[in-house]
Amino acid sequence: MDYTYLTELSAEEQIQMQKNFVNTIIPNEKRLMFYCELKNRMNQVGVVNIEPFLRPHYTDVDHYVSINRFHYSENGTMPKREAKNVAAMQTMYIDLDCSNHNRRIEHEINNTYCLLQEWIHNGLIPEATMINDTGKGLALFYVLDSSIHPTDKNVKMVNLYDFIYRGLAKLIKAKLEESDLRVLGLDMKVVAEHSRICRLPGTLNTKSKTWCQIIYDSNKRYSLKELRAYLPARECVNKEKKKIYEFNELRNHSKSDSIRLQQMREIQSSRYDWNGYHQIFCFMYYGRARSCMSHKEAAEALRWFNAGFRDRQLEHYQIEEIIRNDRVRRYSGSRIKQELNLEAEDAHRFGLDINYGWVDRDAERKQINVDKKLERDKMVIQAIIESESMNDVAARTNVPKRTCEDIARRYGCNMRNKLKSVDDIDWDSIREEKIRVKHRNIKTAENSTIVTNIELTERMKARSIVNETYVKEYFEFIESELKQSSTRAIEWFQNDVLDNDDTVKRTLLINALAIVADLYDSSKFLKYQIDGIDIVATWATTGFDSNGFIINKKKYDLKTIFNYKSKGNEFIVDIQYKDRNIVPDFSYRTNENRYFDKRYEIAANRMETIRYRQLEEVLSRAVDTCPNSAVKAGLDHLLFRLPYVTNKRFYGLYNTIMEAEDWDDMVNRILENVSKKKNPEIDDLIKFTGHRKTSPFKTRAQRVAQQKNRERLKQIRENGDGNKTVQYEPIKHMKFDIYDGNGWTKTA
DNA sequence: TCAAGCATTGCTTGCTAAGT
DNA sequence: ACTTAGCAAGCAATGCTTGA
Structure with a gap:
């Protein structure tokens, strides 16, 4: 890597070198740059075109040029050489001082140059666009593929330029300090100075009487991103983020082969007894060695490694078998830890466990x-x-x-x-x-939950065609089918529904089936993608099949789900429409208590719920067993009026009764409930007369009023004068019905 | 590979029914 | 006159997929 040290340059060579240099560091030059001659004082000459100024050297004058371009001065005068006057940056210049009083300067420069080349070769520092011998040291130039203009809009870019410039200098400085050449200097103060000047190659260094010359020219151009790749993670003030950066650095830059091999040798020598792990250890070692060595070298390395076991060594044929297999295997640190069954602390000590000690x-x-x-x-x-x-x-x-x-x-x-x-x-x-x-791996097949999701995009179309009767009819049909046999339902669904061309009908069926399945708590459905009507669904959580294998989140079609279910797997399926306002008829949400808005219209009463059916059964049984004739009559009436019992009462009654241990207990509880509470429903039940609410459901008028209120509140909030204590207009259209023995009449 | 984005899910809270 | 609680829309945290 040595270069020939020039003792003399001809005049033409000098000018050619000067031109080459200027064209490299400031390509496409059309702006001002500085050209300085230094004798006893610095003469600054701002120039537009530097070529006329390039000339053979004076023996007593040093020549410098700016590495960046400057703005023209507005009033025609020469601008000062200050950072604020810099128009564009395209070059990074790192000056290495190699002077050492004890040794010959040529020797030092040559040593440094060799080192730089070695680092470049090993990918530790980027290859310089140009390296100059300044006569007193070395100058490295990294030229960017495009220039950066330090305007207000470009602040981030300029910061990045500075950061990378300093980073490169730091990197090289750190490398130099690691090396034996401790005499070298790199002045960090002037690094990233935008208005910096450098010695012009092809001229003489008057102090040392040596030539400044280009000794290496790769003609490389870099983007900031490319240079950034050579630097360690950007230092971060935020501790949280810093951790992430560090972690990513560790994770993304897996250990080099030689380091990993070294680690494995250290692990080997750390323990005497490797009983049971010899083979896998050799296997891993060879695989890694093969990643960076030839077959022959790796074989040799493996034999050495095997000899390193202190307890016993693998037999010759076992080693040869590994070598014959000849596969590259780059096991990760954690895998090595796992295969060798190492303790966490040990794995950490040998640099295998990058997560060690990290906080979740x-x-x-x-x-x-x-x-x-x-x-x-x-x-x-x-x-x-x-x-x-x-x-x-x-x-x-x-x-x-x-x-x-x-x-x-x-x-x-x-x-x-x-x-x-x-x-x-x-x-x-x-x-x-x-x-x-919650750790997904500890879920079992029994308690795994798979949720699907339905999304309808052409629901308006479906709605416009279908009326309630139509829906109800299919509801009843599906209901009866489901009740009879799930297998039959599947067949029916596959044959009659999926293959049916009537997409609107199919959509409704899917919806209806989903709802019915959900209501009957029988488990459950579903999703399907039908051409033309876009019903999309995804598995939402990871579950396990009956064999305990993980089912990853994945899209399945309806048939797959049915097949899966027919093998005895259980599903809990949730259905949610994207926009509930468009399809209020089937509006679902994922809350525990699921309702669809118009269930009163669709199902006519609460009889579709499992709670209702349980309560109904319990009550009818109570009527049969009740010893008190008055209460019996009351219970009978309650049973009769059950569909109209208000929500609150209904659930209260339900909860009370469901806690009963047997039928007698249940009757007692009802009696207790009846006697303890002043409940209009129960009064009515006892007396056979009384009042009740007209409907357990909100009427349309109620909903509209509620919506209006909501909008009003929203508006008030948006206008900025609303708060949480805004008074709402009370809804005053609730009316009571009176039972006169023959029928219900409305009150005013 | 990783951030963005989406789905899920638990929690919050306005409105109001219903109970004390 | 107050408390308790249901409903449901919305919010936020979390966790998984996707796509660049």
Whole structure:
């Protein structure tokens, strides 16, 4: 890598070299640059075209040029050589001072040059566009493929240029300091100075009386990105982000082959007894060695490695077998750890485990969030204990009243039934439960859940054609089919539905089937993609099949699901439409309590729910067994009116009855319920007269009024004068019906 | 490979029915 | 006159897929 040290340059050679240099560092030059001659003082000459100034050297004058271009001065005078006057940057210039009083300068320069070439060859530093011998040291030039203009719009680009420029200088400086040539200097202060000047090659260094000359010219051009690749991760102030950068650095730059082989030798010598691991160890070692060596070299390396076992060595034929197989295998650190069954600490010690000691940031964040909420809950509970009313609690804690109520319910501490102290609640176990990380691998086939999702895009079309009767008819049909046999339902669905050309009908059927399946809690459906009607669905969570294999998230068609189900796998399927406002008829959401808006119209009553059917069964059984004739009559009437019982009462009754252990217990509970509560429904039940609400469902008028209110509130909020305590107009159209013994009449 | 984006899911909260 | 609670829309955290 030595270069021939020139003792003399002809005049033509001097000018040619000067031209070459200028054209390289400032290509397409049409702007101002600086040309300086240094005798006793610096003469700055701003020039547009430098060529006329290039000439054979003066023996007593040093020549410099700026590495970047300058703006023309507005008033025609020469601008100062200052950063603010720089028009464009395209070159990075790193000056290495090689002077050493103890040794000959040529010797030092040559040594440095050889080192640089070695680093370039090994990919440690980028190949310089040009390297100059300045007579006193070396000058490296990296030229970009395009120039950067330091305008307001380009701030980021300029910052990046500075960062990379400094980074390169730091990199080279660090390398030099590592090397034996400790005398070398690299002045970081002037690095990334935009208005910097450098010695012009083809001229004489008057101090050392040696020639400044180009000694290496690769003609390479770089993008900032390419240079960036040679630098370590950008230093980051944000600690969190810094960790990520470091982690990515580690992860993305897997260990080189030689380092990994070295690690494996260290691991080998760290232990005496490798019983049971000799073969896999040799196998891994050879695979890695083969990644960077020839077959012959790797074989030799493996034999040496095998000889390194202190307990016993693999037999000759075993080694030869590995060599004969001759495969490249680049095992990762974690894999080596796993295969050799190493302890985490050991793996860390040998540099195999990059995750060692790292904090699970997700879990950390999760804990923080859980703690925040628990703190709030604790505060609210404390306030409930100390306050007179929920309004006070809300005011004290600045938590919405409704949320306070919810918290009260969750922790079983409300106004009527207060806890004595917040410590009566086991906060620790609640916290533990909340922050427990769900790990998908510990799911079993039994409790895996697979959720699908339906999305309809042409639903309007379907709606316009189909009326309620049509839907209802199919509902009933599907319902009966499903009840009879799931196998039959599958066949029917596949043959009659999927192969049917009537896409609208099919869409409805799919919807209806999904809803019916869901209502009957029988498990469940589904999704399908039909040409023309775009029903798209995806598996939403990872589940396990009956053999315990993971089913990854993936798109399946309906038939696959059916096949899967017919093998005895269970599904829980959720259905959600993209835009519930377009298809209110089938509007679903993923909340626990699922409803579709117009179920009253579609199903006519609540009889479609599993709860209803259970309650109905229980009640009819109660009527049969009730010993008291009056209550029996009441129960009978309740049974008769069950579809019209209000939601709240319905669920209350349901919950009460469902807690019963046997029929007698159930009757007692009903009686208790009846006697304890002043309930218009139960009064009615007992007396055979009374009042009831007209409908358990919201009427259309109600919904419209509610929607109006909502919009009004939204508007108020957007106008900026609304707050959470806005008074809504009460809805006043609820009316009561009166039962006069013959029928129901409406009140005014 | 990784960030963006989407789906899921738990939680929040306005409105209002219904209970005390 | 107050509390409790259901519903459902929305929000936010989280976790998985996708596509550049």
